[in-house]
Amino acid sequence: MKKRIIILGGVVLLVVLGWTGAWFFIAGQLRQQIELQALADGETGPQLVCGDLAVGGFPFRFDVECTSASLVSGDVLVEIPYMRASAMAYRPTHLLGSVTGPVAISDAFTGARQQVNWAESEASLRLEDWRIARLSIVADGVTWTDQLFGDTQIAQADHIEAHLLDMPEMHDPEAGRAALAGYLRAEALSAPGIDLTGANAEIELEVTALPDDIRNWGAVPVLPDWQQAGGKLRVVGIRASDGSADLNASGELALDAQGYPTGSVSIDSLGVAERIGPYLDEPWRTLVLGVPGENGRHNNQLNFAGGALSSGLVPIAALAPLF
Template identity: 80%
Template sequence: MKKRIIILGGIVLTLVLAWTGAWFFFAGQLRQQIEVLALADGETAPQLVCTDLAIGGFPFRFDAECSNAALVSGDLLVQIPYMRVSAMVYRPNHLLGSLTGPLAISDAFTGARQEVDWTDSEASLRLENWRIARFSILANAVTWTDQLFGDTLIASAGHIEAHLLDMPEQHDPQTGRAALAGYLRADDISAPGIDLSQTNAEVELEVTALPDDIRNWGLGPMLPDWQQAGGKLRIVGIRANDGGADLDASGELALDAQGYPTGTLSINSLGVAERIGPYIEEPWRTLVLGVPGEDGRHKNQLNFAGGGLSSGLVPIAALAPLF
């Protein structure tokens, strides 16, 4: 009996030591992969530098904590005080994250400096066979301020949430293409610069023909690849309402072989033209929103084709190619 206990204890000790070694090995690999991001040039690939990087969570979790992070992409610099990503060892395809604000955003080309802050936030990413199954971000009491000359509030919202959901019925394993449905909701929006307050808004989108394996994202130019695969951006609905005015828009957009947007966007609004009157002069306001009908609603269709934007048959602007 005593011998069996000793053997059992030896087996348990061996398993504990083996798991401890495995955990620290994978923790080291994780640290190495994060540190590689600091070697990017910030031009062809974003560069992420952490002043203090810690990997914890032993024994059943992996926590990657990055303090005083700096994310560089081209002329854009985003400074993040603290962020954390966690995953259970038995569920590595489900990541949980959080950010501590404020985010300081600066543009070296324009000289712009802005700040985004919130009281609390959380994020979640679940993958299935390296395909996004669900990605969600939630934040409360969000403020967006301009920092160039003092603190000027650009906009605020009581609650913001954004979700990306896999559309399995549109997954094509033969071509390696997937589709995502997107949903964004913002409650109690205020924007003093355009006299906007207590506004609720939501956006529903569908994007087709995306590479299904996220490990392939960024290996080559995304937009030309998406265009060649026949990708489409379906705007199921853009809706906003502040009690006195409302807007509803929908449409479908794609890219042509030259990288120009092509498609249509239909807009139906009430009270919006009057609200934005002091900020957008005629005839641009009518060209975008349309002429009001007998019920007072403005209806219009914007057309994207041949490198231009038109209101019906009336040209409005020339557009730059996206690739």
């Protein structure tokens, strides 16, 4: 009996030592991969630098904390006070995260400086076979301000939530392509610049022909790869209303072989033309929103083709290729 207890104790000790070694190895790999992001050039790939990086949570979790983070992509610098991501060791494909504001955003080319802050926020990411099953971000008490000359409020909302959901019926495992449905909702949205108060808005999108394995994202140029795979962006619906004005839009867009947007978006609105009148001069306002009908509603279709944006059949702007 005593011998069995000794053997059992030895086995338990080996398991504990084995898991301890495995945990510290995985934690080291996580740290190394994050630190490698600091070596990116910020042009071909985003550069992420943590002022202080910590990996903890032993023995059953992996907690990654990044303090005083800076993210550089092109001319844009994003400064984040604190980020945290956690996963249980027995469920590594389900990540929980949080970010502490305020987040400062600056553009070296234009000189713009803005800040985004919130009262509470949470995020989660769940993967299945390295495919996004669900990504959710929820924030309350969100404010967006311009800080170029003092603090000027651009917009605020009591509640914002954004979700990306896998569309399993459109997954093509042979081609390695997946589709995602996106949903964004804002409650009690206000924007002083366009006299918007207490509006509710939501956006529903579908994106097809994305690489199904997120480990391959960025391995090749994203937009050319998406275009060659026949990817489409379906605007299922854009809806916004504040009681005195409303807007609805839907359509479908893609990219042609030269990188120009192609497709169309239909817009139906009431009271929006009058609201944005001081900020968008004629004839552009009518070219975008259309001529009002007998019921006062504006209807129009914006068409994208051959590097041009047209209002119906009337060309209104030349567009630059996206790749």
